Amino acid sequence: MPExxxxxxxxxxxxxxxxxxxxxxxxxxxxAAEQVIIKRYGNIKDEEEVKAxxxxxxxxxxxxxxxxxxxxxxxxxxxESIRAGVRSVDVMGPMMQAFIDTFNDAPKYQxxxxxxxxxxxxxxxxxxxxxxxxxxxxxxxxxxEAQVVLVGVSRTSKTPVCIYLASRGIKTANYPLTIEVKPPxxxxxxxxxxxxxxxxxxxxxxxxxRAERLKSLGLPSQANYASLERIxxxxxxxxxxxxxxxxxxxxVTERAIEETAGLILEFMTP
Numbered sequence: 001m002p003e004x005x006x007x008x009x010x011x012x013x014x015x016x017x018x019x020x021x022x023x024x025x026x027x028x029x030x031x032a033a034e035q036v037i038i039k040r041y042g043n044i045k046d047e048e049e050v051k052a053x054x055x056x057x058x059x060x061x062x063x064x065x066x067x068x069x070x071x072x073x074x075x076x077x078x079x080e081s082i083r084a085g086v087r088s089v090d091v092m093g094p095m096m097q098a099f100i101d102t103f104n105d106a107p108k109y110q111x112x113x114x115x116x117x118x119x120x121x122x123x124x125x126x127x128x129x130x131x132x133x134x135x136x137x138x139x140x141x142x143x144x145e146a147q148v149v150l151v152g153v154s155r156t157s158k159t160p161v162c163i164y165l166a167s168r169g170i171k172t173a174n175y176p177l178t179i180e181v182k183p184p185x186x187x188x189x190x191x192x193x194x195x196x197x198x199x200x201x202x203x204x205x206x207x208x209x210r211a212e213r214l215k216s217l218g219l220p221s222q223a224n225y226a227s228l229e230r231i232x233x234x235x236x237x238x239x240x241x242x243x244x245x246x247x248x249x250x251x252v253t254e255r256a257i258e259e260t261a262g263l264i265l266e267f268m269t270p
Contacts, residue, residue: 006035008062012053014073017042020065020091029256044068047076054080054088063087069096120169127166134173135159140184142173144191148264150174151187151242152199153234154225155209157252157260161199164261170268177238187245197264198242198249203231205253 009028011020017040028036041053050073057064064086068074074093081088099105134142136159143149147170150158158174165172175187187196201209210226224230242249248267252260 005061006037008037008039008057008060010039010041010053010057010060010062010064011066012041012044012050012064012077013067014044014070015042015067017067020067023091024065044073047073050076051080054084054086057081057086058084063089065089065091067092123169124167127169127171128163130171131162131166131173135162137173137175137184140186143175143184143186144189144194146171146173146191146194148172148268149187149194149196150199151177151183151196151238151245151247152201153177153206153231153238155206155213156199156201157257158199160257161260161264164257165264168261168265177234177241179234179237183241195264195268196245196247197267198238198245198247199252199260200235200238200242200249201251202253203228203235206231206235 009024011017011024013020021038021040024038028038041049044050044053050068053064054077064077064081066074066077066088068077068090069092074090077088078090130142130146133139134146148162148165150161150172151174152158154176158176162172162174175183177183207226207228210231211221214221214223214226239249250260250263255263
């Protein structure tokens, strides 16, 4: 059989390139493509760098997603990619043009504004530090300071959702619900502007997740931790606690981390 050529997306930016990469990854997930390689080039300064990326994309049979705010670099990308027969996607261009047309305003044409160390940046750093400090119920005092508290049994994606929300500047803590341990009183104490959210999953899916976790640790998959009976018992216990907390509950069985976080952000919207 002929060798299957990997699908390549070239991401380039005159800043970091995270925006275009995020869009490329989100797009790739919508296709049943087993092998998609995303190659990122950031901090592009001159037209020769743009031309080199186009030549590489042409050789590899890929396409380019770019967030170039410097007009001369955008023009070069647009013209040279057409000349080379390479598809290129301007991720920010249409949005910037819509802003110009609608509000009759002019852009700054300054790369990297998204990553300026402003108040928002430091708020995100503080939120990430908070999420790490109060992860997995390490310190119950965090439940009174958090903007969001996630509760759920083990392996219901509490920690990754916390980190995702922290990257949005939201102080988030989480607590693992276990049958043998009584939840701390701080969870039930009133706290201003705090949202508690329960995360749950179907027993069958949780069984697979826990079995894989045990496998990665080199432990036998037959452990009680990954038994359907134990999991069902834990989920019933967690459901009782969530009802006591009167909190919204999200089934994360078929949800990506971003989807779960998106629902939580909707809960936070007045």
